[in-house]
Amino acid sequence: MSAHLSYGRVNLNILREAARKELREFLDKCGGSKAIVWDEYLTGPFGLIAQYSLLKEHEVEKMFTLKGGRLPAADVKNIIFFVRPRLELMDIIAENVISEDKMHSPRDFHMLFVPRRSMLCEQRLKEQGVLGSFINIDEYILDLIPYDGDLLSMESEGAFRECYLESDQTSLYHTAKGLMTLQALYGTIPQIFGKGECARHVANMMLRMKREFAGSQTQILPVFDSLLLLDRNVDLLTPLATQLTYEGLIDEVYGITNGYVKLPPEKFSAQKKQGEAGKDLPTEPKKMQLNSAEELYAEIRDKNFNGVGAALSKKAKIISAAFEERHSAKTVGEIKQFVSQLPHMQAARSSLANHTSIAELIKDITIRRLLILCNRGKWIFSLSLSLSLSDTASEAFFDNLTVEQEFMTGVDTDKVNTYIEDCIAQKDPLIKILRLVCMQSVCNNGLKQKLLDYYKREILQTYGYEHMLTLNNLEKTGLLKPQTSTRNNYPTIRKTLKLWMEDANEQNPNDISYVYSGYAPLSIRLTQVLARPGWRSIEEVLKMLPGPHFEERQQLPAGLHKKRQQGENRTTLVFFLGGVTYAEIAALRFLSQMEDGGTEYIIATTKLINGTSWIKSLMDRPEAQAS
């Protein structure tokens, strides 16, 4: 279940094991049979740490979702609430506990706060008169959750909003704590680089925590050579752009949560067994786990979508060739060998079928140039150049992409954009509009007051005046802003950092710009330049970007200095404060794999985001609308 975590440069399974141990310890504290009541948000992240089997080994017999009223009947000794420290959840728990008392079978109550206890919450329970009913109240510090062999996330959905909009630095504290835990397991990180206010803050906290823990130095040979802390607001542009890698597109179109994606079932119906085929179409969305444990997915997820078709077809040929081998198998030995490989081949085949279906789904709404047809019976792929004429969805996608690319290359960013105007007039989804307007603003270093007011007025009149608060939030975070100086420094940044590459090669990339078919993510360029030739070469540009940039060194205990073998790569942990997109991750993996790169990257973040989920987290929904 977790083997894929240990294959990378850094064995992240150690972190997962540490988290599992702590969970077991808590469960054993509540002796006897138990039922867990889940804050639904937590089930995803927890699933990455421990499956039901682990819970079951520790006498967890039932699981419920937290909701008001009376708890479902269960013949267990303990009821354990796994919750985030949120006041509204405390009220629900209080309701559960109070209605429980009326029954006569007494059950013990316990509470596990994730990731931190909160005094306010306990105060609230006290006010409701139920605090005394809890035998154990504990916290489960789940800061960094391993998502894949090279990826850690805190999955703290509000981190960007809290840091940049509400000046609440709680999540930065958790970040620093998480990094301390990481250093306890993987050794002190000798070099820390950073860019941005929040990065500075996290580094300061880390250094101070280290000073205070002086004496309890870990005697572990450092696994990471350096840490790079990057504020999301240093690069507001990248998440606004539509991701064009396979994984990025899946996330843009269907949304990946906690490593799972839910897909419309229609395309998957044919995969049922022969007998069942055609009986009835499944109506439940198909849920699939996406990580490097699946060989094919690991191969194609970071490819530009335009390169996915070819990869799938190549794979199909390999698989059908492998299946063909059964005809050439003559001797018993050969047949035996063939049979022994069957399970693996069948898994590969079903994996291929799944991804072909996903690619088709995405293709339907996105790329019209490439069409992969799959004849499932014969496993033959062919490329075709026909497309149904009424395919307006892909048309819209294409137009949207064109406008994005215009903005990113600096075309007419100071004028009213007719595509945006038309989209507003046709009342396209608000988030799409906001992404585009913000992008224009970012690429123009702010919009002229008149233009900004025009867009805002259009949005308010079309989508409702209540969105004024959302617009206000976007302005506060700098995503949308009036132009203060006449000088637009975006072109300078773009040119110096080579953010736009005309000849991006989508099939066989030679530069990170392939992930956005031309646009090289600013954040990743900064990372790339840092590794070689170093930030000193781009001082001017760094000054244009918000927040300080810095370098710190952490003393290593004597004897732990790493002696690098010749040709051995450096390992850098890149921490994105405020979120990272799958395309950025793909770009970093691309850099890791470059033969002369010299650096391998492990990625950590407060939250895996895409433009839509990011903008959504900044929206203010008046209660009237929410209901």
Added chain:
Amino acid sequence: MAFITANWNPLGEAFYRKIELYEMGWSLRDGLKDCLVAAAPYGGPIGDARPQLEIYSSSGTNMASFPWKSGPVRQLGWTVCDDLLCIQEDGTVLIYDLFGAFKRHFSMGNEVVQNQMLEAKVFHSPYGTGVAIVTGASRFTLATNIDDLKLRRLPEVPGLQGAPSCWAVLTQDRQTKVLLANGADLYILDNTSCTPVTPPGLSPQACSIVNMAVSFSYKYLALFTDSGHLWMGSANLKDKLSEVDTKVRTPPKQMVWCRRPKSQQPSVVIMWDRLLLVAGERQHKYTLDEESVCVAELDGVRIVGGSRHELLQEVPSACQDIFKIASMAPGALLLEAHKEYDKSSQKADEYLREIKEQSVLGEAVRQCVEAAGYEHEPETQKTLLRAASFGKCFLSNYPPEPFVSMCRDLKVLNAVRDYTVGIPLTHTQYKQMTVQVLIDRLVYRKLYPLAIEICRYLKTPEYQGVSRVLKHWACAFCQTGVNFLDDMGPIMSGENQTLHSTVRTSYQRSMVTYLKNEMNRGDFFMTLRNQPVALSLYRQFCKHQEQDTLKDLFNQDDDHQELGNFYVKASYKEKKLEARLSLLQSAVDEYNKAKNEFAAKATEEEMKLLRFQRRLDEEKGEALLGLSLQETLHALLTSNFHKQAEQLYRDFRVPDKRYWWLKLTALAEKDDWEEMEKFAKSKKSPIGYLPFVEVCVKQHNKYEAKKYVSKVTPEQKVKAHLAIGDLEGAAEAAIDRRSEGEISTVLSRCSPTTDRALLERLNRARSTASKK
């Protein structure tokens, strides 16, 4: 090691030992002579009142000292939470903290004021700390818990003149009683009655009981008579344990129980001027070379003298087993084995084999671990623990828990026993008092860094441990109350170096909450203003908890922009339209003050729209309220309220383009093709005619769509033809325009089987276009 039993003295079955805890750090001119001394149990502090009141730690470090200016103090005592009680002649009790700061005072009642106090005792019970007083009128007054003061006057004792010869306070059956002796008579005084009692088997030679002692647990009682007999029995006077003739007839200065829990031996320590006697079934005498005070503890007696501080206790059986000369107990053998192992001698194996043959290795390890807990010398502790760890290697499934937790406990104990801290706790006491209480005591002594270290070391959940300590620290900070702003600044913004990282956000949050409840609002807001981090946290808190406070906060700051937002938000929660409009009006006013013209105007527009919608809903029975302007227009257009739509369009200065889009879609949705054609001809379309084509196609009406294809601009011709599925037309247009891209687009729509001719034509055109 060989001398570990040097200070052991046999007493009946058991051994007693006297361990030196500290050499006292105080410099007292006459030792403890003529001092009024009180020392708190559990290794607590020592108070001393002469003309000067002094407070010392157990190691004699001065913690406070100041001249006594109030009335004469007759008795000192410590509360369960380390406050010092000074009881004056008139029954006034003054309470000081450890550092000599006056906390409060209370009186033991008018009767005491009139008749003056003769004697007083401070006692501890499950209800807290109590005070008992006997007055000049021979009456007892009792307060069971000084924190919840209820004075009880006990009934009169028949025939008692002046003070009784001796007395003690007992807690029995959840009642606090006084046991007193008047000559040879013994009485129990409770709330309502005075009952004469007789201890079973008390030596008849006695004419008077001159001293009595109740054990730490209130379970046992010891009586000392003028005949020199010591009677020991249960505190309920039902059983006698033993009686000893001490042969000393002088009334003792002090008498305390010295018994460790679960011990079979009753024993009492009796102190005279120069003599200390441990009396159980037998007796052992120590001479005293200085004036001393005995302090009863759970598992022994501490003897505080002018230069030394010692602990007298029964040697625990685990230690006896291991260290008793020639002991063959498993633990003793294991210790021997490990010693030999250290010397690399093969004897180690012999000893081990002997233990293993009896299969008592587990027991041996257990004994060593347990004994380590009872030893004060870190070296001895280490030796025992090493032996235990050595033995553990030969056991396959010995649970590690006891060993690990003993190591932890000892590390903590050694830290607090340190001279500079001066809390000489034994392991038994530590387990009884719990870590929580120990942390409290450290906090009370302002030893914050040590308290935090211990919490971290023991992995106490942050909330009960580190955060709690910090909270106290911060409170202490506030209480000193000097310059609040100057002091709080560094804490909140976290620039205090030593404590910074522990001063974390959630802690700041609790600080903020704390301050909020302690300070008046105005001061509180002013304080916050200078602390951006704290302020934003408080805003978050208010957003969830106290909306109105949020408003006050913005008001205080003259933050009109946020106030405007606040009203806007509030308006969405309001169901009644009038109230909603008035909230929005407030928002407009605030936005104007904030010079945010755009927001003010937009909000005014919103109000205008709401009024318009209400009017129309009333007049025409529409349900428009709450729709956006766009939705309203759309609704009007689809319901044929063209006039009203026009009016809105003008009033709200809707851009032409958007209005055209709107009207176009609305007409298409209604299938009102006639009106659409009229609309298209009304004037030149600001959005061009491609949208007309597309909207018609979207409504599956290609016939209507075709009407507009000719009006489309040349650049959009290809798209328009493609939209209606007219490949030929599209090809024509593309070739006309000689645009390579457009030709390719058309090509991509052609099927190689049905459109062969067209394909060829296009391919040819493309090659010429590209040559150009």
